[in-house]
Structure formats: structure tokens, C-alpha cells
Amino acid sequence: MLLQSRTDAISVVMPVYNAMPHLDGAVSSILNQSHGDFEFVILDDGSTDGSTERLRHWAGKDSRIRLHVGKRNIGPAASSNYVVREAKGPLIARMDADDISHRERLERQLRVLTDRPDAGLVGTLCHVIDDQGRTVRGPDPWRLRHSGWFAPFPHGSIMFRRELFDGIGGYRDQCVYWEDLDLFLRMASLSKVLTMSEPLYEHRQSGSSTRIKCDPDRVERAVDLEYRCLARLDEGRDYEDLLAESTESRRLDPRIFQARGSVVLWSGHRPRLLGRLLRRGKLQPNLRTLFALGWTTLGSVSPGALRLALKGIAGGRNLAAQSEAKAPTVEWRLPRKTSFRLRGLAPEKIRDTPATAP
Known part of the structure; x- marks a missing residue:
């Protein structure tokens, strides 16, 4: 265009x-x-x-x-x-x-x-x-x-x-x-x-981020909708019809607890979301659930170690992106x-x- x-x-x-x-x-x-x-x-x-x-x-x-x-x-x-x-x-x-x-x-x-x-x-x-x-x-x-x-x-x-x-x-x-x-x-x-x-x-x-200060239930449902819409794009379809659906009773994509927790983590605080993940997450025997459980557990126990690990991963990826940089x-x-x-x-x-x- x-x-x-x-x-x-x-x-x-x-x-x-x-x-x-x-x-x-x-x-x-x-x-x-x-x-x-x-x-x-x-x-x-x-x-x-x-x-x-x-x-x-x-x-x-x-x-x-x-x-x-x-x-x-x-x-x-x-x-x-x-x-x-x-x-x-x-x-x-x-x-x-x-x-x-x-x-x-x-x-x-x-x-x-x-x-x-x-x-x-x-x-x-x-x-x-x-x-x-x-x-x-x-x-x-x-x-x-x-x-x-x-x-x-x-x-x-x-x-x-x-x-x-x-x-x-x-x-x-x-x-x-x-x-x-x-x-x-x-x-x-x-x-x-x-x-x-x-x-x-x-x-x-x-702590002033909207994903922290707003109602956590509403934020989590909204981010769950985001991931479901992106899954539609993976299938080659748009997501217009999903925007009118209710998500009140759905179990939520485990990744949303990482998304919410990331704001808390990089603001220098401890994301305490393991309990919410266990109560509200759609837990399945797959890598997505395993990674979310590991992320939220480490974030609760040692946020400094999680920040260090994520910086290390990003650093390795950045080394491979010199031409783009x-x-x-x-x-x-x-x-x-x-x-x-x-x-x-x-x-x-x-x-x-x-x-x-x-």
C-alpha cells in the first residue's frame, strides 16, 4: 500500500x-x-x-x-x-x-x-x-x-x-x-x-504499568485472548470472531503468567504468580506448561537468578544478530x-x- x-x-x-x-x-x-x-x-x-x-x-x-x-x-x-x-x-x-x-x-x-x-x-x-x-x-x-x-x-x-x-x-x-x-x-x-x-x-x-495495577483477573483474560488470537494467525485466519467471545470460565494459557510476571520482574520486584498459574492455568503435559512452571517458580524463589538467565539467553541471541543491528x-x-x-x-x-x- x-x-x-x-x-x-x-x-x-x-x-x-x-x-x-x-x-x-x-x-x-x-x-x-x-x-x-x-x-x-x-x-x-x-x-x-x-x-x-x-x-x-x-x-x-x-x-x-x-x-x-x-x-x-x-x-x-x-x-x-x-x-x-x-x-x-x-x-x-x-x-x-x-x-x-x-x-x-x-x-x-x-x-x-x-x-x-x-x-x-x-x-x-x-x-x-x-x-x-x-x-x-x-x-x-x-x-x-x-x-x-x-x-x-x-x-x-x-x-x-x-x-x-x-x-x-x-x-x-x-x-x-x-x-x-x-x-x-x-x-x-x-x-x-x-x-x-x-x-x-x-x-x-x-509498578504503574497497566498490567500490574489493573484488575488481575481482567488482565489475565485479556492476555489469554491475545494468545488465542495469535494462534488464529498461525492458522492463516483472522481473529475477528474471537473478540466477541466470553472467557470468564476458561482455563488460561500458561504463558500469560510469564507475560504479567515479566513486568514485575524487570521492575526489580518478585513476581509471585505460581499460585495463580496453578489455580487458573490450562496445565498440560507439554513444554509450554513446563516452561511456565519453571519460570514462575524461579521468579518466586530467586528473581535475580531469573533475570540473569534471561539476560544470558538474550545476549546469545544478540550475538547472532550483528548484521541486523x-x-x-x-x-x-x-x-x-x-x-x-x-x-x-x-x-x-x-x-x-x-x-x-x-
């Missing part, structure tokens, strides 16, 4: 919900970009921790900030749609409220999308930091050579074309807690999705060509929704 749009106007968008004490670092990393010609659209999604007052302080200091204050929390997918809807630029740069962008991030991503009209989205590799801002994991260039359904870049690092976002219908509430991956997959079905091999982003793993950008390689019926939120509904704070 050939995508045409002006590349001289950028909107940075950031939903915020209870992002203290990391909010100042996120905002300042955008305001201090080497490319300074942008608007910064922020939605405070019903924060209760002082984020609202801090955002008003920043908005009073910099006219590029367009702050919207919500009266109630509408959640990650709806708030993400809101800030894009309010944006004026043809290029949208996402930012997450507890992360850090490298000073040249916007400039470099703008250059990529200018040079590559066939690309609809570009993300970057990242460093993983903890609550204190310490780097706990370096970038993983092995993800650039690995064919898989999981994107090699974090959500907050992306810049994309607004026309592509509107064309696929934006984020979907049915995919809450993995609405970013669902968006990427649908974009990749119509356009090239690129990853910059140089890490231009610091992605924070902390030297390329400026690499296309995200999916295991097979994806095709979606794209029956999500219609673009005209996004545009016609009243432009007022929720």
Missing part, C-alpha cells in the same frame, strides 16, 4: 493516568527534542495522583502542549483513540507517560517516513529501565531478525501515518491491554512496519501474510465523535 502524506507536521500524543513520579521525565524528553516543530496532545484520563496538576503546570510553560482533562477514566484503548482524534498532524508520534524519548527520536523517525512512503509506521529498539531509571536490559537486536507476531519495539516509541490509523479504525476496546499489538498487526497487513535498530527510547517497567531500519517480519476484515471502529466514527474531554 503506497501511503502519501505531508511529512512536515507532527503531533505527539500521550494519554496519562496516574503517571507520577515519572511524568516530568516523559514530558521534558518530548519538549527537548531536536526537532521542535510539533504539537503535544495530552489527555489526563481521570488521574488521582497529582498528574493533573503537574500537566497543567507544563501546559502553562509550553504553548505546544494541548491539554485535555477527562472527568472520568476511560481506559487505555479509548484514551489512545482520543488523543489521536484530537491531533492535527498527518504524522502521529506516540509517547507513554512513564518512558523517556531520546533527544533525536522525532527527527530520526520523521526522516525515515519521509524517505519511505511505503512505510506506515516506524518504531525503535529500546533500553528497559526500572522505577529508579536504572537500565536493567539493553536493546535486543535479535528481535529484528526473528519472525514473530510480537513487535520488536515498545508502543510508546512509534510514529505512524494518521491516514493509515484512520483507515484501519484505530485502537479497539475488545483488545484492551494488547490494543497496541492489535493495531500494529492490522497496520502491517496494509503497509510496511519498520524498526530503527538504534535504541531511541527508554521503556520503563514499573548495523542496518538503520529493518522491516518487521511476520510469520505469514496477515489479512483482516478490518471491522473495527470506523474512521468516520473517530472523526465524528465530539471533540470534548471525556
Whole structure:
């Protein structure tokens, strides 16, 4: 799909919900970009921790900030749609409220999308930091050579074309807690999705992550749906019909306890999920169950040893990915060509929704 749009106007968008004490670092990393010609659209999604007052302080200091204050929390997918809807630029740069962008991030991503009209989205590799801002994991260039359904870049690092976002219908509430991956997959079905091999982003793993602070039962059911949908893609089918299914009584894919536990692990804490895995997991005599049991057990007993083991595995993979690490950008390689019926939120509904704070 050939995508045409002006590349001289950028909107940075950031939903915020209870992002203290990391909010100042996120905002300042955008305001201090080497490319300074942008608007910064922020939605405070019903924060209760002082984020609202801090955002008003920043908005009073910099006219590029367009702050919207919500009266109630509408959640990650709806708030993400809101800030894009309010944006004026043809290029949208996402930012997450507890992360850090490298000073040249916007400039470099703008250059990529200018040079590559066939690309609809570009993300970057990242460093993983903890609550204190310490780097706990370096970038993983092995993800650039690995064919898989999981994107090699974090959500907050992306810049994309607004026309592509509107064309696929934006984020979907049915995919809450993995609405970013669902968006990427649908974009990749119509356009090239690129990853910059140089890490231009610091992605924070902390206790403020939505996968930690939100209701664990709901998060686990959502991630289980994610894995079932990806299994559909493995079969060469889309997953639209699964989005309406109830998962209340299902035993859950054991991998979801690793996915939830990873956020806790890299934030420097002890993931205590073995009990939940035993109670709620779909345990079978296979390698998937065995690995999940080993991961959650070691995470409960010795999180430091688990972090060390995972770093060792990643280090070995990275050594085999030197050529990919030297390329400026690499296309995200999916295991097979994806095709979606794209029956999500219609673009005209996004545009016609009243432009007022929720």
C-alpha cells in the first residue's frame, strides 16, 4: 500500500493516568527534542495522583502542549483513540507517560517516513529501565531478525501515518491491554512496519504499568485472548470472531503468567504468580506448561537468578544478530501474510465523535 502524506507536521500524543513520579521525565524528553516543530496532545484520563496538576503546570510553560482533562477514566484503548482524534498532524508520534524519548527520536523517525512512503509506521529498539531509571536490559537486536507476531519495539516509541490509523479504525476496546499489538498487526497487513535498530527510547517497567495495577483477573483474560488470537494467525485466519467471545470460565494459557510476571520482574520486584498459574492455568503435559512452571517458580524463589538467565539467553541471541543491528531500519517480519476484515471502529466514527474531554 503506497501511503502519501505531508511529512512536515507532527503531533505527539500521550494519554496519562496516574503517571507520577515519572511524568516530568516523559514530558521534558518530548519538549527537548531536536526537532521542535510539533504539537503535544495530552489527555489526563481521570488521574488521582497529582498528574493533573503537574500537566497543567507544563501546559502553562509550553504553548505546544494541548491539554485535555477527562472527568472520568476511560481506559487505555479509548484514551489512545482520543488523543489521536484530537491531533492535527498527518504524522502521529506516540509517547507513554512513564518512558523517556531520546533527544533525536522525532527527527530520526520523521526522516525515515519521509524517505519511505511505503512505510506506515516506524518504531525503535529500546533500553528497559526500572522505577529508579536504572537500565536493567539493553536493546535486543535479535528481535529484528526473528519472525514473530510480537513487535520488536515498545508502543510508546512509534510514529505512524494518521491516514493509515484512520483507515484501519484505530485502537479497539475488545483488545484492551494488547490494543497496541492489535493495531500494529492490522497496520502491517496494509503497509510496511519498520524498526530503527538504534535504541531511541527508554521503556520503563514499573509498578504503574497497566498490567500490574489493573484488575488481575481482567488482565489475565485479556492476555489469554491475545494468545488465542495469535494462534488464529498461525492458522492463516483472522481473529475477528474471537473478540466477541466470553472467557470468564476458561482455563488460561500458561504463558500469560510469564507475560504479567515479566513486568514485575524487570521492575526489580518478585513476581509471585505460581499460585495463580496453578489455580487458573490450562496445565498440560507439554513444554509450554513446563516452561511456565519453571519460570514462575524461579521468579518466586530467586528473581535475580531469573533475570540473569534471561539476560544470558538474550545476549546469545544478540550475538547472532550483528548484521541486523548495523542496518538503520529493518522491516518487521511476520510469520505469514496477515489479512483482516478490518471491522473495527470506523474512521468516520473517530472523526465524528465530539471533540470534548471525556
